[in-house]
Every structure is written in structure tokens, then in C-alpha cells.
Amino acid sequence: MEGRARKVSPDQRVLGILNTSPFRIAIVYSIAFACGAAALLGAVNFAVSRVVDGSTDNLIEAEVQGLREQMKVLSRSDFIELVEQRSQDQDVRGAVYLMVDPQLRPVAGNVPVWPGIDANAGKWIQFDIQVPFGDETREHEVRAQRFPLPGGYRMLVGHDVQERQDVKNLMMRGLMAAVVLTLMIGLGGGLWMGRRILAQAGAISAVATQIMRGDLSQRLPVRGADDEIDRLAREINTMLDKIEQLTLGMRTVLDSAAHDLRTPLNRLQATAEGAMGMLAPGSAGRRVLERVTNEVDHMRSTLDALLRIALAETGTVAREPVDLSDLVESVVELYAPVSEERGITLESAVSPGAQVQGSRQLLAQALANLLDNAIKFTPDGGHIRVQLNQSGGAPEVIVEDTGPGIPADKRELVLGRRVRLDEARKFPGSGLGLSLVAAVTKLHGARLVLDDAAPAPGLRVSLKF
Amino acid sequence: MHILIVEDDEVARDTLAKALREVGHTVDVAADGLAGLSMASSAALDLAIVDRMLPKLDGLALVQSLRATGKKLPVLILSALGDVDDRITGLRAGGDDYLTKPYHMSELLARIDALARRREAAEASTRLKFADLELDRMTRRVTRNGKRIELTAREFQLLEFMMRHSGQVVTRTMLLEGVWDYHFDPQTNVIDVHISRLRQAIDKDFDKPLLHTVRGAGYSLREDE
Numbered sequence: 001m002e003g004r005a006r007k008v009s010p011d012q013r014v015l016g017i018l019n020t021s022p023f024r025i026a027i028v029y030s031i032a033f034a035c036g037a038a039a040l041l042g043a044v045n046f047a048v049s050r051v052v053d054g055s056t057d058n059l060i061e062a063e064v065q066g067l068r069e070q071m072k073v074l075s076r077s078d079f080i081e082l083v084e085q086r087s088q089d090q091d092v093r094g095a096v097y098l099m100v101d102p103q104l105r106p107v108a109g110n111v112p113v114w115p116g117i118d119a120n121a122g123k124w125i126q127f128d129i130q131v132p133f134g135d136e137t138r139e140h141e142v143r144a145q146r147f148p149l150p151g152g153y154r155m156l157v158g159h160d161v162q163e164r165q166d167v168k169n170l171m172m173r174g175l176m177a178a179v180v181l182t183l184m185i186g187l188g189g190g191l192w193m194g195r196r197i198l199a200q201a202g203a204i205s206a207v208a209t210q211i212m213r214g215d216l217s218q219r220l221p222v223r224g225a226d227d228e229i230d231r232l233a234r235e236i237n238t239m240l241d242k243i244e245q246l247t248l249g250m251r252t253v254l255d256s257a258a259h260d261l262r263t264p265l266n267r268l269q270a271t272a273e274g275a276m277g278m279l280a281p282g283s284a285g286r287r288v289l290e291r292v293t294n295e296v297d298h299m300r301s302t303l304d305a306l307l308r309i310a311l312a313e314t315g316t317v318a319r320e321p322v323d324l325s326d327l328v329e330s331v332v333e334l335y336a337p338v339s340e341e342r343g344i345t346l347e348s349a350v351s352p353g354a355q356v357q358g359s360r361q362l363l364a365q366a367l368a369n370l371l372d373n374a375i376k377f378t379p380d381g382g383h384i385r386v387q388l389n390q391s392g393g394a395p396e397v398i399v400e401d402t403g404p405g406i407p408a409d410k411r412e413l414v415l416g417r418r419v420r421l422d423e424a425r426k427f428p429g430s431g432l433g434l435s436l437v438a439a440v441t442k443l444h445g446a447r448l449v450l451d452d453a454a455p456a457p458g459l460r461v462s463l464k465f
Numbered sequence: 466m467h468i469l470i471v472e473d474d475e476v477a478r479d480t481l482a483k484a485l486r487e488v489g490h491t492v493d494v495a496a497d498g499l500a501g502l503s504m505a506s507s508a509a510l511d512l513a514i515v516d517r518m519l520p521k522l523d524g525l526a527l528v529q530s531l532r533a534t535g536k537k538l539p540v541l542i543l544s545a546l547g548d549v550d551d552r553i554t555g556l557r558a559g560g561d562d563y564l565t566k567p568y569h570m571s572e573l574l575a576r577i578d579a580l581a582r583r584r585e586a587a588e589a590s591t592r593l594k595f596a597d598l599e600l601d602r603m604t605r606r607v608t609r610n611g612k613r614i615e616l617t618a619r620e621f622q623l624l625e626f627m628m629r630h631s632g633q634v635v636t637r638t639m640l641l642e643g644v645w646d647y648h649f650d651p652q653t654n655v656i657d658v659h660i661s662r663l664r665q666a667i668d669k670d671f672d673k674p675l676l677h678t679v680r681g682a683g684y685s686l687r688e689d690e
Contacts, residue, residue: 258545271476
């Protein structure tokens with residue numbers, strides 16, 4: 001209700017943005033894009049590796065093949081010289097050669113130490129070597145094949161694959177960066193769009209709340225951006241024009257129906273009263289006319305109730321701040337003597353300061369109807385309890401009695417118009433009491449719940465605002 | 466009293482005029498808003514009863530025009546319209562009281578009486594006196610024949626209302642409106658029970674009852690039987 005100013009903390013505002021659909025869409029999309037980027041880069045990485053690795057391996061294979069053939073035709077010293085020569089050759093960057101004697105002492109090559117090789121290693125081995133890098137040394141990874149030479153000598157031919165590794169690492173880093181960046185852009189964009197939509201939705205829901213409070217002249221803001229939200233706002237405004245017309249039309253119909261029914265009733269009443277004045281008190285004719293005026297009274301109260309229900313349902317009732325606590329107390333006070341006369345204990349616990357926005361008269365009548373009902377149906381010596389609770393700022397009025405209650409399957413029914421349960425027919429009333437309560441509750445955006453009183457039997461009516 | 470009735474419904478107008486003449490008022494009638502306005506502006510009237518829906522000039526517009534010319538004539542608006550807000554609209558337009566059709570003649574007569582005497586009543590006075598009953602609004606003290614009477618806040622308000630309208634008939638609806646500010650008729654006889662409590666308090670220990678029930682109309686604070 002309007003009486004309670006809603007304060008929005010920054011935390012709540014952020015939470016609000018997180019709960020907008022653009023933000024959620026942005027997050028889903030950025031996750032999808034990040035996955036896509038990851039998959040793409042992964043695939044490129046895989047393909048590049050395949051090609052680069054393959055070509056390195058081919059190079060090594062060819063070199064091994066060549067050296068094996070040379071080994072057959074060359075003497076050891078010539079072979080050593082060949083290996084030395086190849087080792088120094090700068091044309092093939094990163095080529096690694098090492099020839100060792102049976103004691104694994106290097107004989108020729110550009111690697112100082114024969115690597116410790118796992119006996120189970122296959123044809124291809126991979127190991128690290130120290131490479132001078134400026135003043136320092138760097139570990140480079142080498143991929144290589146080895147083969148025996150005559151006389152227990154061994155030969156190792158390989159290739160420095162560090163560069164390839166560096167490229168792979170770089171690509172991995174790029175991949176990570178791309179994923180993170182996509183997510184961040186998505187998040188940022190989502191927050192921005194969320195805020196935008198929240199501002200627009202906020203304006204719309206503010207207007208909607210005012211309209212629900214009965215101010216049908218309110219219209220949604222159109223910013224002139226001609227986007228889908230503007231179009232939506234314009235369409236809703238057209239709809240609101242129509243609703244306003246219909247409601248005003250209904251109001252006019254109600255007014256003329258009221259007029260057309262009240263005028264003849266008034267004539268009837270006036271005529272009957274005029275005639276009564278000419279008859280002696282207690283005469284038969286006068287008694288008949290008294291019955292007529294009683295019926296007029298009855299019709300009038302039914303008509304009043306129906307009109308009030310209809311008015312409440314059209315929502316065209318003026319709203320004002322109503323002190324619900326005061327109202328509940330005053331209605332309880334109005335009914336206290338009547339219930340005391342019947343020996344009914346009327347007890348009330350009213351939390352002070354509860355405010356709602358609405359029609360004081362309609363709320364008062366709804367509360368009065370509830371108490372009327374409670375007193376009507378509670379047996380002499382029974383108990384009625386009226387409470388006004390405020391949990392979380394939302395007032396709730398509860399009326400409990402020790403009457404017969406309403407069977408669970410008939411609760412929905414009695415809120416409809418003119419339903420009187422058979423059990424209730426022996427009591428006076430129009431059968432509109434609870435319908436009016438239901439209409440007034442709806443008008444005030446409250447919830448009406450009928451339940452068993454605890455302890456049973458009895459009816460528990462709750463109006464939660 | 467000199468009363469003007471502005472009402473387009475002939476049956477209602479004639480019965481009302483007849484009933485008012487019977488209780489001793491002088492009555493003028495007008496059948497539409499314009500005629501009503503010109504009569505209300507010129508004649509020396511004590512009260513006007515104006516129907517809300519009138520041909521030529523709407524009842525509310527009539528009252529507004531009347532008020533715009535500075536005329537303080539008490540106006541009772543009769544309405545055959547809806548409910549709830551209409552009453553407020555009627556009073557805002559400058560009406561002094563508002564009654565929905567169909568009404569009991571006794572209700573209308575009681576309200577006419579109340580309106581006519583409203584001008585005489587010294588609204589600002591803090592002490593009200595009727596017979597040997599005295600009520601002080603400042604100290605919230607009530608005495609009868611010098612003897613202090615204890616009343617609840619609501620009983621006090623009820624008594625104050627009755628004393629302001631002493632000698633007149635006060636209807637249940639008038640009490641609901643004047644004391645509780647409720648504009649609906651409760652199904653049960655709530656007002657009767659409140660009055661009987663008040664009667665217990667002010668009349669029980671005294672020979673002469675002051676608070677009387679007027680059959681078919683309401684209540685009245687008066688000395689004679």
C-alpha cells in the first residue's frame with residue numbers, strides 16, 4: 001500500500017538487476033559465446049599442433065633415415081665429423097644431435113648430456129635441455145629418436161620443440177583471455193541492459209500500481225524511442241483507454257440502474273407512508289402498509305449492498321489513507337455491547353498504526369459485516385476474537401468465532417453473490433455480507449481466506465493486505 | 466420553516482411537500498434545476514431539499530452555483546445514485562446533508578430539524594446543558610443534578626450528539642454518521658444497545674427519564690413524557 005514508503009537498498013537494487021530477463025539472457029549468451037570461443041580456439045590449437053607436430057616428426061624421421069644410411073657407408077670418424085657438421089649447421093634451426101660412446105660419453109653433437117631415458121620409452125622420447133638465453137639458460141623441450149650405432153655407440157636425433165610449446169601456451173592464454181573477456185562483456189552488458197529495463201519496468205509498474213489503486217486516468221510513459229517497449233506501452237495505453245471507458249460506462253450504467261430502482265422505491269415508500277398517515281395506528285390497513293415499507297427497507301438494503309459490491313468491483317472508488325488499527329477498534333467497539341448482550345465474549349488484539357490505502361467506508365462495512373456474521377452465528381455464551389497483526393508491514397485482520405463454521409467445500413461458494421447455506425437460512429440477512437467483504441478485499445488488493453477456527457468448531461476469516 | 470423542494474419526480478415531490486406542510490412548514494416547489502436555482506437565490510428560505518439528478522441543471526451544480534453567490538442556505542441533497550463516494554461529492558459541492566432514496570419520511574424530517582437548528586446551536590460552546598444534565602467537553606465531565614456520571618468515551622460522544630440535538634428526533638443513521646462516521650446500515654441493532662447503555666448511565670438513578678425512544682424513528686432527548 002502507498003502508506004508504507006518502500007526503501008530500496010543498493011543491495012536490493014543490484015539483486016533487482018540480476019533478476020531481470022536481459023541480464024539473464026546476457027549471462028546465458030556470454031556463457032554460450034565463451035564456450036564457443038573455447039571450442040574454436042581448442043580446435044585451432046588441435047589442428048595447428050597436428051600440423052606442426054607432424055612436420056617436426058617427419059623432419060626427424062628423415063634425418064634419422066639419412067644418418068642410418070650414412071652410418072652404413074661412412075667410417076666412424078667420418079660419421080663423427082658428419083654429426084659435428086650437422087650440429088653446427090644453422091640452417092636447420094633447433095635440430096638436436098648427440099652421439100655417445102658405449103659409456104654414454106658424448107662424442108659429437110650439440111647437446112652436452114645423454115638424457116636419462118626410461119627403458120620402456122617407445123620410439124619417440126621427449127626431454128628437456130638447457131639452452132643459453134642471453135646470460136641465463138632456459139629449459140627447452142626436445143623431441144627425439146635414438147638409434148644404435150656399430151660398436152655400442154648410440155645416436156640421438158631430435159628437434160627443439162620449445163617454440164611449438166610456446167605457441168601452444170600463448171594460444172591457451174589467448175583462449176583463457178577470450179573466455180574471460182566474453183564473460184565480462186556479457187556481464188557488463190547484462191547489467192547495463194538490466195538497469196535500463198528495470199528503469200522502464202519500474203516506471204510501468206509504478207503506473208500499474210496507481211491504476212490498480214483506482215486512478216484509471218494514469219498512462220504508461222512513452223519515451224519516444226519507438227522500440228518494442230514503447231510500442232508495448234502504447235498498446236497498453238490504448239487498452240487502458242478502453243478499460244477506462246468501460247469502467248466509466250459501467251459506473252454510468254450502475255448510476256442509472258440505481259436511479260431507476262431507487263426512484264420507484266422512493267415513490268412506493270412515500271405513497272405507503274402518506275397512506276399510513278391517514279389510517280389509525282394498529283388498524284389492519286396500516287399493518288399491511290407497514291409490511292410494505294419493511295419490504296422497501298429490505299429491498300433498499302439489498303440494493304445498497306449490491307451497488308457497493310458492484311462499485312468495489314469496478315474499482316472506481318476514491319482511495320485515501322485509512323488507519324486500519326483505528327477502524328478495527330472502532331468497529332469492535334460498535335459491536336461490543338451487542339455481543340455482550342448475547343453473552344458473547346468479544347475480544348480484540350489490535351496492533352497500532354496499521355495504515356492502508358483505500359475506502360474507509362467500504363472497509364468499515366466489510367469489517368462490520370464480518371462482525372455481524374460472527375455475532376449472528378455464534379451461539380450465546382460463545383467467543384469472538386478480532387486481531388490485527390502486522391507482520392512485515394502487511395496488516396492482517398483476523399476474525400474468529402465459535403459458531404458452526406463453514407464446511408471447507410462451501411467456502412468458495414459463500415463468497416459468491418447471494419449464496420446462503422441452508423444452515424444460514426434461519427438467520428436474517430441478505431446473503432450479500434461475505435460477497436461484499438470479498439469485493440472490498442479485492443478492491444484493496446488484499447487476500448480473503450476462510451478457515452476453521454482453532455479450536456474447532458468456528459470460522460476464521462483472514463484479510464491479508 | 467420556509468422550505469424549497471427541487472425535485473423532478475412528481476410523486477416524490479408532491480408527497481414530500483404534503484408531508485412537510487402537514488408538520489407546519491411553508492413549502493415551495495421547483496421541478497428542474499434552473500427554476501430551483503432562481504427560487505433558492507431570491508426567496509427568503511430556511512432550507513432547500515435538492516434532488517441530485519435534475520433536468521436543465523444538475524443538483525450538484527445548483528448547490529455549487531448557490532454557494533458561489535455566497536448564499537448560506539442549508540441544503541439537503543437527495544440522491545437516487547450509487548453510494549460511497551456520491552455522499553462525499555455531494556457534501557463537497559456544498560450540501561449540508563445527504564440522504565439516499567428511498568428514505569423514511571421520519572428520517573428526512575429529523576434531518577431537516579437538525580439542519581434548521583444547526584445554525585442556532587453554538588457549536589463552539591464547551592458546556593452543554595439540558596434539564597439537569599450537564600456536559601463539559603473540556604474536562605469531559607458529565608453531571609446530572611450535580612451528581613457525577615461516569616461514561617465511556619463513546620457514551621460521552623453519543624450523549625454530546627444527543628444534547629446538541631436535544632428536543633429533536635435523532636435517527637439511528639444520524640447517530641452512526643455523526644458519532645461513528647459510518648455511512649451504512651448494520652444488520653444488527655447495534656445502535657439500540659449503545660443507546661440503552663447510555664440510558665442506563667444517565668437515567669437509571671433518576672426519577673425523570675430524559676432519553677426517549679421515538680417509535681419508528683429514533684431517539685430524542687427531552688423532558689416531557
